[in-house]
Amino acid sequence: MTTTPSATVDALSFPALPGALDTPRVVVDLARVERNIARLQGEMDRRGIAVRPHTKTHKSVSVARLQLEAGARGITVGTLGEAEVFAAAGLTDMFVAYPVWADAAKGARIRALHEAVASFSVGVDSVAGAERLGVAVAGGRRPLRILVEIDPGLHRTGVGSPDAAAEVALAAKTAGLEVAGIFSHGGHGYRPGGTADAGADEVRTLTAAAAALRSEGFDTPTISAGSTPTMLSAAAGAVTEMRAGTYAYGDRQQWVLGAIPAEGCAVAVAATVVSVADGRLVVDAGAKMLTKDRADWLTGFGAFPAYPDLVIDRLNDYHGVVTIPPGASAPVIGEVVAIVPNHICPVIDLVDSVVVVAADGSVADWPVDARGRSG
Amino acid sequence: MTTTPSATVDALSFPALPGALDTPRVVVDLARVERNIARLQGEMDRRGIAVRPHTKTHKSVSVARLQLEAGARGITVGTLGEAEVFAAAGLTDMFVAYPVWADAAKGARIRALHEAVASFSVGVDSVAGAERLGVAVAGGRRPLRILVEIDPGLHRTGVGSPDAAAEVALAAKTAGLEVAGIFSHGGHGYRPGGTADAGADEVRTLTAAAAALRSEGFDTPTISAGSTPTMLSAAAGAVTEMRAGTYAYGDRQQWVLGAIPAEGCAVAVAATVVSVADGRLVVDAGAKMLTKDRADWLTGFGAFPAYPDLVIDRLNDYHGVVTIPPGASAPVIGEVVAIVPNHICPVIDLVDSVVVVAADGSVADWPVDARGRSG
16 A cells, blocks of 8 residues: 555745755754754643653754753653764663663663663663662662563563563563653654554553553553654543654655644755756665665655656665656756755764754854664 | 565575674675675676776775775776775775766865875766866876766666767766766666666667777777676676676675575574564664665565564564564564665664774774765
């Protein structure tokens, strides 16, 4: 099944690109980023729910600071490498939303982070994982805080039942860890029409797990949910914290899902048309820039706000191939075009820096501080 | 259509991983790389065809030097950024196999490369592109050499007819460029059973274009073809040069295509099993390590040589999800496993360095020198 945005969805837009870009480059519109951040923060403030954005989307200390200044409680990271980058930058409150396996190398890194970061916590989804973490931080000056991961239906990581959640919490306590709460990720909401149900799954599953932990004497002050598709539907009931990430930058997938408005797409890849043929053109953004990330309900690998009839049909490493439908408007050779990628997170991870355009039109280069920190 | 390797294909293998890896890490077996390089060089030497390997696969100065020491004439690159890295390392013979659009920024970079590199040439597939290149290098101490790109049926870049090739060559000559030859890329051979025909397409199309150029007075000393699937079938007839790239490292796709032997897979991603559930496991190599590159004739996103019944079914940024078929052998939580990626080129581009294991068992860290140089 493939999906084309319905007529009720606003057309994708992107601000004018700065001139003289040496393509391909990732371009970030700062006003849109700030608006995306303020929109979620305002809504969560109204609901009394803390925001802990996932920084794997932008991997940028500067953008994380914008989120904290807007009112975020702390940040979420997906790897110890990301945590180390943000810790080195002075951020003091972070949660590794991943069941890190604390072998010798990662155990030492967790211990160092736990000692350096004022508020540091890690996800766990198994008894063995909890025991490993306990060994890694044994003898530290305070217990390491963990959150037990619950599977809300994504069938990835996370325990599958409230009883299993309680079992992991008890093992963590025995291992000398502090059980600070529970968390879920409603990634099974990444399909058209699926977001509301996935958010409800998160709330329901977390509520049941919290009850199981309470019956074993655990407080679970943090009940953390979320993904960008479920950021509104999962921010309800017993949930105390929201961990959306992609919302800050937006992408084609979130736009099609209705998770962000069309003017919420804050990042595009600037590319140059390098070749044209009868009914076809090629841009200099390939799989090493746009990535081959494509949900099976989406057609193509990127959209052109200025040319709504075109998508990237095929990607090779440095070639993005577009088939031009008969009669469609298309750019000419040498033209620099903005392309909104399907999924922004892996795209950002490919580049060392992004071109940031501020509201006053000024242009700056911001590093992708945690690029490549995938472990 | 999905393809499983037939029983006649040797099972995928990978040497033992070094101990104490902080996963995920890319691991390179040097003996296999050297054998892959020697195998192609030996065959092309027998045929009297020059080897100009595409370095976008490894992006490594050290591996490029192994290829040159084995007898390669020079290297191929896909971007000016790659050319700049290899030029800075002292390599003196390189071809940019891409129709670079020489705007102000890229024009200045081409001019600098042309002046710094003893033998430097660039692809062209349009009159406008040739004119741009002529402007960029006007007044230089010697003419820039170009190769006209021919489309052998991939329908990506490249002119579509011998007449068009002659037209571009004439425009290049008028623009003050030296027409050094022609080239093609038989990427349409990336499907089971398609490689021999695609290679023949390259030979046929290049032969016709060379004739058209000769009738206009051009010599075309370089007739360059190739991809890893077509590296043998396109190395024939009038072809003088072979530009395969992936052959040096190998990957699951090339193995399924029969383009490399099973023991030709020289690179794997080492990952740790971080979560197990009934019928499922998750490794810490996700889309930001394995990439979502997957041909539609291939199932899954990576293979486990030690567990032949398993593939990576789903990828999120940091999660690789495996469904365990009933009764299949599977790794346990905490186990470090080798995963052979579908397509190695974009995987290498995600990491700053690789772990290289030499034949004597010694382990070194080699930088991915041209990582991220996508333009």
